[in-house]
Amino acid sequence: MPLLASIPSPSQGVWNLGPIPIRAYALCIVLGVIIAVWIGERRWRARGGAPGTITDLAVWAVPFGLVGGRLYHVITDWQIYFGSDAPKRPIDALFIWEGGLGIWGAIALGALGVWIGCRRRGISFTAMADTLAPGVAVAQAIGRWGNYFNQELFGGPTDLPWGLEIEPGRPGTVPGETIYHPTFLYESLWDLALAGVLVLAARRFGLRHGRVFAMYVAGYTLGRFWIEGLRVDPAHHILGLRLNQWTSVVIFLCALAYLWLARNRTGEEPLGVQSGDAGDAGDAGDDPADPADPAHGRDQADEPELVSGEEREDAETRDGAGDDLPPDGGSGSGKQTAAAGAGAASDGPAVEPEAGQR
Secondary structure, X not given: OOOOOOEOOOOOOEEEEOOEEEEHHHHHHHHHHHHHHHHHHHHHHXXXXXXXXXXXXXXXXXXXXXXHHHHHHHHHOOHHHHXXXXXXXXXXXXXXXHOOOOHHHHHHHHHHHHHHHHHHHOEOHHHHHHHHHHHHHHHHHHHOHHHHHHOOOOEOEOOOOXXXXXXXXXOOOOOOXXXXXXXXXXXXXXXXXXXXXXXXXHHHHOOOOOHHHHHHHHHHHHHHHHHHOOEOOOOOEEOOEEHHHHHHHHHHHHHHHHHHHOOOOOOOOOEOOOOOHHHHHHHHHHOOOOXXXXXXXXXXXXXXXXXXXXXXXXXXXXXHHHOOOOOOOOOOOHHHHHHHHHXXXXXXXXXXXXXXXX
């Protein structure tokens, strides 16, 4: 007897917290975004970027991505909301929490939001795209579990032990069948594996200039093509293939073309100037005892750095003249005068290091 006959579907995908409905689909999307930002922050700091940059860019990327994902869904499945026998009302097209996000639109407009944020901060868009790619793949893996709670976007009937139980009567179900391919699980596992491959490839080959993101696009569309072929939910077909399969083919070829064109691309990818860098550098230059220069204490500045050649020559001349004076003569020895001159020079402004990119 097999240990697992099938995967049961959740009995509900919405929980009411008083008058507020808590939807599992929305929670999966939010959790995916949080994890993607966390991964992106760690990767960006490791690359030398400013902490908090990914969080700031998420303010642009997330709203753009949600709008783009919903637009793609509504445009490609318009008959669900605007057809003569549409099962939903037109106003339902705005109810994003009920499900229905097209990944193509989400990535396209989300990338536009990131590009705007990068432009405002002086950051290379390709460097940011490479940084975000693994986290985006993980976010998709988590977000797919929203389809599990909604019992949607499943595959055809199957007798495999990991088949998914679906309630009869849902769109795409076959009369007399209750067990279907869990395409949400296939795509979730594919995305997690893809994220791991991206991280390893970036470390092994030192990929830059958008090539990690292009690998993500190529890898995702490759998996999406065959997983899409298993699905039985209503979709537009062109020459025997579902619309999303054709989209996968086109975008896959575009990703391969970019990888080829960018194969020899080199050069600087600006990470942006961190706020406060200039001030920190100035403070370090004003204080010789600053931790930025641990080799010197406050009274141990090197004379060549702080005293000009002319001042040093005058000090040596006075020092030589002072040697002819009696020990108790005058108002002080030349050595004391030279020491005083050096001490006065050390109180002058030091050369400030330029604020560099990190």
